[in-house]
Amino acid sequence: MKVFLAGIMQGSLKELKIHSQDWRERIRAIFARRRPDAEVYCHFENHPDSVTYELPAIVETLETGNRLAAESDVIVCWLPEASMGTAVEMLCAARGGSVVLTVTGMSANWIVRAYSDAVVPDLAALDAFLADDELERLLERKRRDRESAD
Numbered sequence: 001m002k003v004f005l006a007g008i009m010q011g012s013l014k015e016l017k018i019h020s021q022d023w024r025e026r027i028r029a030i031f032a033r034r035r036p037d038a039e040v041y042c043h044f045e046n047h048p049d050s051v052t053y054e055l056p057a058i059v060e061t062l063e064t065g066n067r068l069a070a071e072s073d074v075i076v077c078w079l080p081e082a083s084m085g086t087a088v089e090m091l092c093a094a095r096g097g098s099v100v101l102t103v104t105g106m107s108a109n110w111i112v113r114a115y116s117d118a119v120v121p122d123l124a125a126l127d128a129f130l131a132d133d134e135l136e137r138l139l140e141r142k143r144r145d146r147e148s149a150d
Contacts, residue, residue, distance in 0.1 A: 001139070003031060004069045004098070005042045006089040007078030010051065018051050023078045026123055027103075034130035041068060065089060070096030073139065076126070079104035079112065090115040097146055099138045101126070117142075 005027060009018045024042050031038045043065040044050070050061055066089055069075050075093040077086050079102060093100050094115040102116040103126050112119060117138050120126045129135065 001035065001038050001074065002072045003035075003038045003040045004072035004075045004089070004093065005040060005044075005078070006065075006069060006075050006086045006093075007103075008081060008083040008086060009044065010085075011081055011083055016051055019080075023103075023123070027076055027078065027126070030123065030127045030130060034127065035135070038074075041072070043068065062088070066092040069093040070098065072096075072098050074099045074101060074135065077102040077104070077116070079106060079109075082106070082109070087111045097142055099135065099142055101129070101135070 005024055007023060009021070011019055013019070021044055024044065028040050028042075031040050047053075047061055053061060062085065065085075069089040070092040072093060075089065075098050077090055077100065079086060090100055090102070090111060099118075100116045102112050102119045103121075103123060104112055104119060105121055106112055107119050107121075118129065118134065120129050
């Protein structure tokens, strides 16, 4: 199972910096414990200095991330606040047939509502979601949907 980590980096910051990325390791640890078979991909780990990129590297990095999100089985979205890049990855993943899991308190947000298969408020709830095999049910539903569309 391929899992793509998506989440806030620059958000609404006006300076050339990013939000803390410590959530990535915490989500990796949850998957290691609950789904050790998961192949977790973190685009940020492959582009840790991406905030300093210029065009055309910016476009290439965004497009690669969007493609990888769409090709994943699961995308986990960390959204303590809005993120334009994550919103695009969510759209691409949803259109690609991925299960979109969103960790956020913004459950009224239209993007979250439209493209998430499941919304949990925090990492403890994500851990419980994986422990209850909810992810398996969503993956199976997506598989059936793809088969019936063919």
